[in-house]
Amino acid sequence: MAKRVMTVDDSRTMREMVAFTLRQAGYEVSEAEDGVKALAALKAAPVDVVITDLNMPNMDGVTLIRQLRAEPRYRSVPILMLTTEGDAAKKAEGKGAGATGWLVKPFDPAKLIDVVKRVAG
Amino acid sequence: MVTLDHLRATYFEEAAELLERAYAELAALSEGRAGEDTVHALFRAYHSIKGGGGAFGFTRPVGLAHVMETLLDLVREDRITVAPDLLALLLRGTDMLADLLAAERDGVAATPGVEAGILDALESAAKIDHIAREQAAPVQAAAAIADGWRIEFRPHPGLFRSANEPLHILRELAGLGPVEVVADPSRLPGINRIDPEEAYLSWTVTLRAAVARAQVQDVFEFVIDDCDLSIDALDDATEPAATMAERPVATPTAEPAPPDIAAAPNASPLAQSVRVDVAKIDRLVNLVGELVITQAMLAQHEATLPPDLCPGLTRGLETLSQHLRELQDGVMAIRTQPVRTVFSRMPRLVREVAGMLGKDVRLVVTGEGTEIDKTVVEQLADPLTHLLRNALDHGIEPPDAREALGKPRQGIIQLSAEQRGGRIIIEITDDGRGIDRARVLARARERGLVSAEATLSESEIDELIFLPGFSTAETVSAVSGRGVGMDVVRRNIEALGGRIRLESRLGHGSRFTLTLPLTLAVLDGLVVSVGRDAYILPIAAIVESLRPRREDVRDVVGHGQVIAIRGSYVPLVPLHTRFGVAGAVNDYTRGIVVIVETDHSGQIGLLVDDLVGQQQVVVKSLEANWRRVDGIGGATILGDGRVALILDVAGLAALPAVAIPAAPPRAHLHLH
């Protein structure tokens, strides 16, 4: 069964890019545009990997990661954060919240697939 | 590749929305109505433009967005305060960003260095050191290549807390080449003391593959802080400098966009998510239109059958009609677009023109989400641009003059859109000088447009400015040009089946009102008969219909007849007298009066012979092969194949003034 990935980003371009790339690679991808919507959707239907932006309205990525890690069902689900180069503080914050890994924007599609494989097998 | 095109299109579409958002937030900031999220939203706008743009290799807009994002980040952290100077800078930066993005979208190269000035200004505002652009220090050793590696991987107990999985890491290592993995279970506690969420095992991996150290390191990228890791070359590591350049396998610095995406064809400009030739949509619209006509025809035939003759047919026709309506809505939705697409260009225009004229103007935009036929939206840009320029040039006074008049130095222009009764109303209101009617009239007389003895009403004088070649500008200005315009604006609007009207108060400002059809394609209509003719009344305009009693109708000297309806008087307009139809019902107690709502003239009561029925009609252009007809909005084809004219209710209300050849100045005005 194809692994399910959720991409959380307020940028439609980024969501579509992630979704497009991963679908090409055989993943099943769902999308959410902010942390609140992602959390609701993730509680309703579990996924195998979450890829989230950090800067988002309503609920930012770090909060989303914390909220997810508080859910028993998401304690061991890999969560990747999308960061911008040089945003070391944010990255550290995300890691502290329980992020599995990160991806620096802009990214190579192949890199995205590699990273998802690295954390989700 | 269509898919990459699609992503590009999404990016540009989103970038346009983000720019618009940025403008809105900047406006909020400058007007002091910034909310908690304003700066964050601004930051995110530039951030997202940068993030997506990077993936396509749009280095110039990305570079600019980066600096703006940095600046906003400093604002966000209260390290810089938002001063008017900074706002102006951000606006300029946003304008430039829009230009750079447009250039990328259109596949043209923006003038080299055109953004240098604004970049410098932004950078100095953000106190960014030019040279100190973050460059992650290259890790020399990372490029080292060996014939193989011995890797000791000893996770910290908390490794699992970030949901990392050593198994995946080991598999990824195995993907680099042949591996031997030896697990070290020595840290495992007794079975009853095992915490399943802690990591106890360690591994020693021997990788026999000539890969760079960086490649191996990269596998442990996410767990490097959560483990003890050693990576040693199996043999003496060789480090030929040349291979560094050749094998930049994974460097921590951000790479420019990957070639496969960056090389996406710089095809035609994209504004929509799915690019469909408008001709194809129109074909679809026409086909649906033909279906509607066929359905009307079937329904007409069915109605002549005895009831209950064939219930299946009746039901089938009902279902057909329902599906058809949905199909039609769907097809129409493809054609509609929010006016935002054209409104969003206006703030910049106002800013630039106001700057040129040395005027202080605030543009207040409302109702930009109002949807209207795509064709109309596209055709609106020119008239709106012209009207705004006009308001800036002739309407709004210079700040000092305003102050002297006791007005705030900053003038306000409002641009609004709303849907009202099946039509879209767009208004451009300024709080400037207003129309000096005495001057307008004098000018018109001077030009021989009005005879000297003619007396014109205020609204008739206002109409004069729409005459070809009329200009009230004392000096010909670079902004409004040589008075080319209002007649063209009116023509453009009328070509869209719309109307333009001017209201003005001297010293207080002017308002131009554009009334446009919601869609050019389909409307719900009531078929009415007048004599032998059938006309279509747009349902959206209908308030009610009634058959007046004798005592309901009164004569008003000089104003024809009015009908008393619940205490108010509504002008009675017998349709046949306006259109010169022979053989129609003239006695209102034997006909039907349909009360309709007009945009500006309030309600009127149209006297028709009878109501025939309600149906959806496909709007066809009368102008394409004939010309505009006052009081007529278009034509349609009925179920029997005959043409019926669609009434333009507001135009009808105004008809007497046009239809009756009266006052000499009027007649004179209509001669070219």
Next chain:
Amino acid sequence: MQHPSAAMADAPAPLAGAAGASAQYITCTLDDAEFGIDIMAVHEIRGWTPPTAIPHAAAWMRGVTNLRGTIVPIVDLRARFGFGPTEPGAMHVVVIIQNGARTAGLLVDAVSDIVTVEAGRIRPVPEIGAAAPERLLSGLVPLERGMVSLVSLDTLLAFDEADTAPSLPIS
């Protein structure tokens, strides 16, 4: 879509022997006069069916009809040339013409002939008065049986400029 022959209407006749371009015209008779319509512009010829009247239109504008989904105006050619309105019957025909982006129907008594006219034989229309229907002609062609007036479709179909108002409102 100006036809070459029409463009050359004002030009002097080419020298004898020069190969002048030729064009075909459908001719129709209105009373005794014969009019020619560029055959390239003729889309089809149909029988008369009463169109839907248009308000505020001149007497020569008979109304609009449905031509496979397009709204097409029907011009009474006799009335347009000032010969008074046609009383259309079953024998009358409508010539559907297409000129540029515009389509229109011309109501005529009948179509009588197809003639081939060499460009060199087209004579300019004498200027009698600018407002007269002469404007509606692009040239004159003398034939053995009489003269054929070539209709200028550009002018005829320029409805926006034409004075289409009725002489007097009916009520």
